[in-house]
Amino acid sequence: SAAGVLVCLLEYPRSKRQKGSTMERCGQKYLTAVVKLFGPLTRNYYIRAILHAALAVPAGFLLSTILGTVCLGIASGIYLLAAVRGEEWRPIEQKPRERPQVGGTFKQPPSNPPPRPPPDARKKQLEVGG
Numbered sequence: 001s002a003a004g005v006l007v008c009l010l011e012y013p014r015s016k017r018q019k020g021s022t023m024e025r026c027g028q029k030y031l032t033a034v035v036k037l038f039g040p041l042t043r044n045y046y047i048r049a050i051l052h053a054a055l056a057v058p059a060g061f062l063l064s065t066i067l068g069t070v071c072l073g074i075a076s077g078i079y080l081l082a083a084v085r086g087e088e089w090r091p092i093e094q095k096p097r098e099r100p101q102v103g104g105t106f107k108q109p110p111s112n113p114p115p116r117p118p119p120d121a122r123k124k125q126l127e128v129g130g
Contacts, residue, residue, distance in 0.1 A: 003055045007072075009034065010042060010051075016090040024092050032091045043090075045083035052076035 013032040016022050035042045042048070056072035059065040116122075 003059075007052070007055065010048070014092065015088075016092045018087075022092055028092070035089070036091055043088050045079045045088055048089075049076045049079035049083060052079060 009031060012025065013028045013035050014022055014025055040047070052072045053076040056069045056076065059072065060069040
């Protein structure tokens, strides 16, 4: 039960993607602070792979927990593959929102008048229309 809580606390905060944007989970920022607190122990995927494999060993002795053992083993393999590829867990930092400046949002009126047809074309439009 304590191992399950540990795995949940470790897995809940999403890592920032290398490309594109990442949506943060609800309430993730609190658990991200905890994961960041432990530094390389929780950031390194080699350590996560070893931790998941170590947690899978005791669960493999009971038939009722064999499915959890398989899941932890698969997670360990995925983390090992990600670590070999050079990935690591990175926190999602919120970018400070830039406030729009009140004076800068108004645009200047156009300085040139709108384009108009030449005077002789205007006379032809009046004759045709009238």
